[in-house]
Each structure stands twice: as structure tokens, then as C-alpha cells.
Amino acid sequence: MVFLILYFFGIFKERVLLAALMGESAVGLYYFFEKKFSEKYHFFRLPFLLSETWGIFLLLGNTQEIFSVLFFLSFLWILFGGIFIFRENKRVGRLVKKLVECCKNW
Helix, strand or coil: CHHHHHHHCCCCCCHHHHHHHHHHHHHHHHHHHHHHCCHHHHHHHHHHHHHHHHHHHHHCCCCCCHHHHHHHHHHHHHHHHHHHHCCCCHHHHHHHHHHHHHCCCC
16 A cells, blocks of 8 residues: 555556555455355456456556446446346356356366
8 A cells, every 4th residue: 555655646666566566455355355255256256356457457547448448347247247146047057156166266
């Protein structure tokens, strides 16, 4: 946080180091939430991690194509949310189970 504040004031200029540290923080936050939420919500790992990554890009001032990325992330969250809502359906439930099992240990 200190480096991020110093970066905004123009004192700390190492964007690559700051990005690496923020990436580590994003992964730490990811694991924190993974432990706090029950396993049925682990289905949302991909959209959560991608949203965190995009948030870091925004904080570091990379606002190119902001609307296309926002559209993609919104679509991804809606898609995963729709699949999650209909997971009780046999066909959709199998898909959810396969996705969670596939990505469980990546």
C-alpha cells in the first residue's frame, strides 16, 4: 500500500515491481476469500481472479480499452452466475461439477 501511495504521488516509479507486488496481493486475497466461502462458490474463481487482475491494471493507470474489458468481465460474471443459478439442473450441474473439478488444483 505504501508503494502504491508513493506511486500516485510520483515518488515511486517502478511500475513493474509495483505490479508484481500487487499481483501477489491479488493472489493472497483470492486465497483468503477461497477459505472464507463454501466450496460451492469456488465456481466463481476465474471471474474473481480476472476481475482482480483488471482492477490492478486500472489502479496502475492502464485504462486502454476499459469498456471492452468491462463488457467481457460483466458477460463472464453473468454467464457464471446463470450457470450457478441453474446448477440444480442435471445437464448444467454436470457442467458445473466438471468445471470445478477441472480447475480445482490449477
